[in-house]
Amino acid sequence: MDPFTATIIVIVIVVIAAGVLAMNVLRAIRSVRRAAGSEAARLVGKMAEELLSGETGTLPSDLMTSQQPRSISDMTSVYAPRLAKDFPDLNLKQLISSAENKLCAALFAIMQGSAEEAGVQSGIGNYPSVEDAYSADSDERAQLFLGATPDFAAQIQRRIDSLETEGQTECFERIKIHKSGIYSYQKTAGTCVITLQTAIEYLHYIKQNGIVVSGSPQMIEQARYNLTILYIQDISSLPSSLTTAVGVTCPNCGAPVKGLGNRQCEFCGSALQAIDIRIWRINQFAES
Secondary structure, three states: OOOOHHHHHHHHHHHHHHHHHHHHHHHHHHHHHHOOOOOHHHHHHHHHHHHHHHOOOOOOOHHOOOOOOOOOOOOOHHHHHHHHHHHOOOOOOHHHHHHHHHHHHHHHHHHHOOOOOOOOOOOOOOOEEEOOOOOHHHHHHHHHHOOOOHHHHHHHHHHHHHHHHHHEEEEEEEEEEEEEEEEEEEEEEOOEEEEEEEEEEEEEEEOOOOEEEEEEEEEEEEEEEEEEEEEOOHHHOOOOHHHHHOEEOEEEEEEOOOOOOOOOOOOOOOOOOOOOOEEEEEEEEOOO
16 A cells, blocks of 8 residues: 555544544533533533534624623712712611612512512511522611612512513522612702612523413523612602602501601591601612
8 A cells, every 4th residue: 555545544534533523522512501401501512512613703692691790880989979978877888788688679579479578668588599698697687778668669569460460470590699889879859869770690581371481591691770779858848749659648548747756647547657767768670
């Protein structure tokens, strides 16, 4: 056998061996992806396939963006000095942490179908899907408590009612907050309002009759929320459109509640919950 023929045969054998090896690697990757069923496995598998095939730069954008936290407009450095001047005793870090917990509580309440069960109003609840949300002891949790306005609970209940009408369940799992920052700080008539922007990730999907109709139980979703935190300084200066939302009118007859410690409506005699003013309360949340 001449040297040229021998060389050709060796090259053919090497090419065949490399092809067989590549096929086995691809099959192994697909098997791991099917078994794992996770987003990380999909991403790694896709990258390996592209390296073997030589076709790089074609990774699906949804795979890449699902791993990257959403950016936020963080103006904390601008507004923190103003807040420190207006509220010298305010622990801003604690306030932001409490607001994050309230957002997690709201998502858990929607998933459970009950704002009351999640303790949205009282601040007492169990959020098993929130990592380290309640790692502190009970006394420390009480200090971290951030109140919620009736409008906050009503917003959650509207979402729950809408899902019930459609016969659906909305699920939020593996919740992880990446970062929060102050988006804006405004003084209005009788109030001060802090708007936080929060980057969060979770497994988010909607089920109907036991079938996932939206989202994915495996694919991590990155989201961003705006959280409005309200501080009432002067009830008499509040616009009428806000008094019901923050709970300063009688829930039975709608009459204004003038005394901060009033336990009974002066007009209809209904029992009242004491008005909490001059404390920060989360008022609204919305995905942005």
